[in-house]
Amino acid sequence: MFGYYYDPTYLLVLFGAVLCMWASSHVNSTYRKYARVRCRSGMTGAQAAERILQMSGIRDVQIQHVSGELTDHYDPRAKVLRLSDTVYDSRSVAAIGVAAHECGHAVQHQKGYIPLKIRSALVPAANIGSKLGLPLVILGLIMGLEFALPGGGSFSLAEIGIWVFSLSVLFQIVTLPVEFNASGRALRMLGSYGIMNEDEVDDCKRVLGAAALTYVAAAASAILQLLRLVLLSGRRRRDD
Secondary structure, eight states, X not given: OTTTTSOTTHHHHHHHHHHHHHHHHHHHHHHHHHHTSBOTTOOOHHHHHHHHHHHTTOOSOEEEEOOSSSOOEEETTTTEEXXXXXXXXXXXXXXXXXXHHXXXXXXXXXXXXXXXXXXXHHHHHHHHHHHHHHHHHHHHHHHXXXXXXXXXXXXXXXXXXXXXXXXXHHHHHXXXXXXXXXXXXXXXXXXXXXXXXXXXXXXXXXXXXXXXXXXXXXXXXXXXXXXXXXXXXXXXXXXX
């Protein structure tokens, strides 16, 4: 059926999957390496986060302990910075770097960083795109449903699915400057707030750089998946 079960465009998906697996492996190995390096300040991740927030003039954000490994995140709606088991009580360079990165998001929120606002606004649409986009495309390709336009021409269910899926891709793309900016803020604050010395900041930069690659890989994988869907939809139209 239009080469669906033997399709060279699968290579795009495969490449994206391999890229994501490599990025995940790289961040895990980098984090484990620097999780064994104790920060000379003796601070825990939670203590470092508390100092960063205080020195940034942020006093309405709570720091909470959340279960899991690398489940750290900042919730802008609740104004809560949640640090995972491997970060909250750890005194390692890696843990403090992750905590500082999440503080970077809190600072973005405080200063009204535009890309963060855009990403937050895109969350509902991105959730719809990730859940419905691909099923709509597959259903459209299988059934070949077409809808006529009043002024002439037509559009297919697969094309609707592609536009819906594009919302999740857009979210991944907007996430990149948000994450890179948060890491940049974190590294500056770690040095200027006296939490780390220069060589420790360099180590922390490697940890956050590896973490950033996971977002790059996710965005690249999403773009490759979108490209594949566009190619499949275009082929179906030509076959019709």
